[in-house]
Amino acid sequence: MQRTTYNPLARFLHWSIFLLVAIGLPIGLIMVERDFNPVTNVLYTVHWSIGLTVLLLMVVRIVVRIVAPPPKPARVLTGAQRMVSSIVHIGLYVMLIVAPVLGWLGKSAYGASPEGISVFYLFHVPVLLEKNEDLAETLLFYHGVAVRIFLAFLALHLAGAFYHGVIARDGVVGRMGIGRRVAEPEA
Ligand code: HEM
Numbered sequence: 001m002q003r004t005t006y007n008p009l010a011r012f013l014h015w016s017i018f019l020l021v022a023i024g025l026p027i028g029l030i031m032v033e034r035d036f037n038p039v040t041n042v043l044y045t046v047h048w049s050i051g052l053t054v055l056l057l058m059v060v061r062i063v064v065r066i067v068a069p070p071p072k073p074a075r076v077l078t079g080a081q082r083m084v085s086s087i088v089h090i091g092l093y094v095m096l097i098v099a100p101v102l103g104w105l106g107k108s109a110y111g112a113s114p115e116g117i118s119v120f121y122l123f124h125v126p127v128l129l130e131k132n133e134d135l136a137e138t139l140l141f142y143h144g145v146a147v148r149i150f151l152a153f154l155a156l157h158l159a160g161a162f163y164h165g166v167i168a169r170d171g172v173v174g175r176m177g178i179g180r181r182v183a184e185p186e187a
């Protein structure tokens with residue numbers, strides 16, 4: 001019998017990234033609506049620190065996926081469901097790289113301290129571009145667009161998780177470590 005669940009490291013990365021996005025994304029939405037004051041500044045720093053951590057973990061995740069490939073698609077899935085879930089997964093991977101990179105580029109062009117961009121007030125990452133406010137505005141606009149495309153893929157992903165976990169209860173969500181797992185003999 002081949003493995004039918006994602007390996008522990010893949011599961012750990014999936015849920016860590018989920019947690020970071022669940023905290024960092026709403027902070028992004030809130031901070032841009034606030035007046036500038038010291039609390040807003042902290043929110044910005046926490047926001048991009050979480051975003052850069054997501055970017056790092058996404059790179060690790062892609063390496064892990066190459067080194068230890070995921071299990072074959074669940075056998076209960078139809079051909080069309082397999083295709084849609086693959087497209088959604090690729091969309092999630094791509095947007096969780098593109099969005100933070102655009103944020104990093106945008107913040108770089110916006111300007112930072114001479115040491116670079118502070119990460120959790122612990123260390124700095126380098127700026128990637130010269131200061132240029134017009135470019136910063138454009139890049140941060142597309143950062144917001146990328147996040148919204150990500151959210152569209154996430155909505156499909158969550159709809160799939162809801163269907164498999166609550167309606168069909170077919171053990172598919174167990175592959176990522178939650179709820180019931182169904183042992184699947186390989187064909
Ligand atoms: C997966 C990671 C990230 C997510 C999900 C995310 C999400 C968001 C969201 C939802 C907003 C509000 C945008 C709007 O309402 O139009 C935002 C704004 C912002 N993000 Fe991110 N972000 C991420 C990573 C980053 C990174 C890595 C940086 C910088 C290094 C960054 C810098 C910014 C900045 C500077 C803004 C303010 C833009 C403005 O003032 O218009 N973000 N982000």
Ligand code: HEM
Pocket residue numbers: 014017018019021022065070073074089090092093096154157158161162172173174175176
């Ligand atoms: C920020 C939120 C989330 C992101 C970015 C995300 C991303 C992903 C990605 C990229 C994959 C494909 C993994 C691979 O094949 O390498 C995946 C798989 C999976 N995710 Fe999520 N996910 C999120 C939230 C959730 C939630 C809330 C649930 C369940 C309640 C969930 C359940 C699953 C399951 C069950 C799989 C495995 C699907 C399969 O059998 O192939 N995810 N997720």
